[in-house]
């Protein structure tokens with residue numbers, strides 16, 4: 001996996017050549033020792049990593065790993081996926097369900113929190129496990145609907161004409177097969193009052209080969225307007241493969257937006273945020289939201305205080321065009337929308 005070039009610099013070999021996305025998904029790195037070895041990092045990080053891994057397992061696709069710098073324990077991409085010893089600390093205010101989603105689940109796999117749109121848990125898994133994920137404790141086992149339950153969910157949407165947008169979330173919805181997603185997309189398109197299909201996903205970023213012909217076929221041929229909200233936190237997450245995947249999506253009429261999470265030691269500088277916005281726009285993605293961290297247990301070490309977040313965005317505004325400045329928001333349980341900071 002690691003090769004040494006003639007000038008002595010280590011580089012990670014390209015991800016498995018010709019592997020389809022399902023193979024890449026099966027071959028994700030699933031334990032901290034393999035992750036450290038793949039990046040030539042010392043095992044002094046292992047004891048701490050194992051504590052966090054026991055709570056929320058390591059998952060890192062090789063295509064994402066390839067963008068990390070071997071030997072750099074502070075790599076901003078690595079920091080998003082390597083458990084640290086702080087994850088097992090108990091911190092006041094950091095809880096297992098920071099968005100109180102349990103109070104808004106009228107049936108398995110369905111979250112109806114905001115007016116006009118519903119969120120469907122279309123998959124219980126992700127290709128990558130991000131250490132700051134607000135759903136790291138989500139009881140996915142209670143949200144894997146049977147076919148009958150899916151039909152009931154579709155009935156719920158049919159019977160509420162105020163719902164105009166269906167949001168596929170997860171986990172990552174694009175972990176599901178194209179056959180299943182095509183069926184769901186078709187069923188949603190038959191509901192006359194639905195206008196939009198929104199997909200929240202990190203797959204095009206972490207396994208760009210996921211954007212294959214089969215996906216473009218069902219996504220490109222629905223009558224629904226399509227919006228894909230990607231999740232990219234650092235400019236180095238965007239390589240030429242991600243750029244090509246975005247281009248394929250745009251060619252079939254998908255609007256691309258990005259939401260980031262403001263994370264300590266990952267993207268908490270004006271330079272990084274400015275470069276992120278520039279890179280996003282270069283590849284056809286509109287910067288949309290910059291979230292402050294949801295207070296989920298195990299992620300307190302990523303937190304950036306609100307005042308610092310506001311100051312960062314104020315300075316970002318002086319550095320880039322206005323349309324490249326994402327909205328700084330917090331999600332507060334019981335509020336009717338995200339709350340601008």
Ligand code: SF4
Nearest residue numbers: 126129130133171202
């Ligand atoms: S891809 Fe999204 S849902 Fe999955 S672990 Fe990362 S932040 Fe959470």
